[in-house]
Amino acid sequence: MKLAKIICITMLLIGGLSGINGVRAQQDSTCVKFNKEKALAEINNKTPKLVIVGGIVRAAKPGDARFAKKYKIQFIDTGCVIENSDCIAAYNKATFAFLDRKYGKKWRKQVRQDLLGL
Numbered sequence: 001m002k003l004a005k006i007i008c009i010t011m012l013l014i015g016g017l018s019g020i021n022g023v024r025a026q027q028d029s030t031c032v033k034f035n036k037e038k039a040l041a042e043i044n045n046k047t048p049k050l051v052i053v054g055g056i057v058r059a060a061k062p063g064d065a066r067f068a069k070k071y072k073i074q075f076i077d078t079g080c081v082i083e084n085s086d087c088i089a090a091y092n093k094a095t096f097a098f099l100d101r102k103y104g105k106k107w108r109k110q111v112r113q114d115l116l117g118l
Helices: 002-016 036-044 064-071 085-103
Strands: 049-052 074-077
Touching: 036 085, 049 085, 064 074
Parallel strands: 049 074
Antiparallel strands: none
């Protein structure tokens, strides 16, 4: 467990937080795993998702499963190694817009408030 924590912290220091440290993502080249286009494709395939930036321990919170079932979405927990935070925010914002169109704004009071882009 200690080795996992050391690896995670090292990865974060090397560059996992580049977006949080102010380096802006280029949507067309650096956002490989998460970007607006991928989120829109998943929405069109009826598999909308929201990305949770986790850590060493799984980041699921009480209520996540209930929210996911009610609003027919899935949560993706990235763990401690993340893509640029701007990429994740763009991905989540596309799903947020979908949820707004489908359910209005009521879901925003029920979703966890630590999601990037909210």
